[in-house]
Amino acid sequence: MNVKLLFSLIAMLAITGCTHSIHMVHTDGFGSNMKAKTQKTKIVEARAEQKVVLFFAFDTDYVDQAKADLESQCQGNLQAVSTQFSTSHGFLHWTNKILMKGVCAS
Structure with a gap:
């Protein structure tokens, strides 16, 4: 196999590859004032994203948007x-x- 071809294949895989990382998980509000399980409860969920291209960040208030969505x-x-x-x-x-x-x- 040609060395240039092998190098090109490895370079293409490296350039197009992607990774995923979970940086932090924070929890709060598990105090003694939590409602009893017998009361009406439901799980609510909110997601938000921020795109960063060439170190230029867009939509910098995405965390606030997720918080407002969760509270709503x-x-x-x-x-x-x-x-x-x-x-x-x-x-x-x-x-x-x-x-x-x-x-x-509730």
């Missing part, structure tokens, strides 16, 4: 909130992602 789904008491921050990498760009989940008690 719960008219009662929002508790036990977990926030997951992750990134998906591509060639010269990446996407920051936020996933928020919580328990809504």
